[in-house]
Amino acid sequence: MMNAYRSSNEYIFLNELILRTNIEQPIDIWDLTLKISKAAFMPRLDTVCLIEQALILLPNNKLNVLDLGTGSGTIVLRLVYERTSWISIGTDLSLTALTIANYNAYSLGLKELKAVNYIYSSWFRSLYLKRYGLIISNPPYISIKDLHLNKGSLPIEPTISLASSNNGLQSLFNICLSSVFFLTYGGWLLLEHGYNQGSIVRAFILSLSFKGVHSIKDYSNERITIGRLL
Structure with missing residues (x-):
């Protein structure tokens, strides 16, 4: 399914600017139709x-999942749709984004199955010290001084979902530090x-005693870093 998605539906991303001119538009993520919003990251x-x-990485076994900065719910909804045994929580600091995410969960029938819930929270701040088998996030990682924030589609999107201090690294560092207290062994x-x-993210995660730390390339650049708490 995933290879077919990449080969047949990349036009979704090429038409990003058109989609983002309206408050709510449907977008297909593999075979899921979701609403997106200007209040959430595209x-x-x-x-x-x-x-x-x-x-x-993870099979369809029982698992608690935490999606930080869930936006319109794209990541967590795709995961629980594919992994029916997973129970997931998505957090966000935008009430508008959480409204869209909840709409998407209900429209897919995942809310009734209690497969996903959303919490208004700045990263982990509003969460109890529950342990999760997977913490996943696409946080803001562009420097707040980056001139690209005023180019292309980025000015349309909320800056809070794109930019972070410390040359774009602060949100990543905050998540890494706190994840030690929220991940299962x-x-x-x-x-x-x-x-x-x-390289910076890998070094920071390694300093927190994560194992098997490595990065994955999307098509040409390292864009995903993975670590396991052992």
Whole structure:
């Protein structure tokens, strides 16, 4: 299914600017039709790679999953649709984004199955110290000083979902640090990051005693970094 998606539906991403001119538009993620919004980050091919890696790593066994900065719910909804035994929570600091995410969960019938819930939270702040087998996130990783924020489709999207301090690394560092307290033993951390941030993110995760830390290329650049808490 995934290879077919990549070969036949990339026009979704090429038409990004058109889709993003309206508040709500349907978008197909593999065979799921989801609503998107200007209040949430637009899914891109890098995020598809992030989802793929989670599905490759983890089978359809019972698992608690945490999606940080869920936006319109794209990542978590695709995961629980493919892995019916997973129970997932998505967090976001935008109430509008969470409204869209909840709509998407209900429209797919996943809300009734209690497969996914959403929480208004800045990363882990509103969460109890529950342990998760997978923490996954596509956080803001562009520097707040990056001139690209004013180019292409980026000005249309909320800056809070794109940019972070410390040269774009602060949100990534915050997630890595806190994930130690929220992952189960043997749990996985999967992060999307900038094309030139892989070595820094790997080094930081290794400093927290994660094992098997490595980065994955999307098509040409390292965009996904993975580690396991052991």
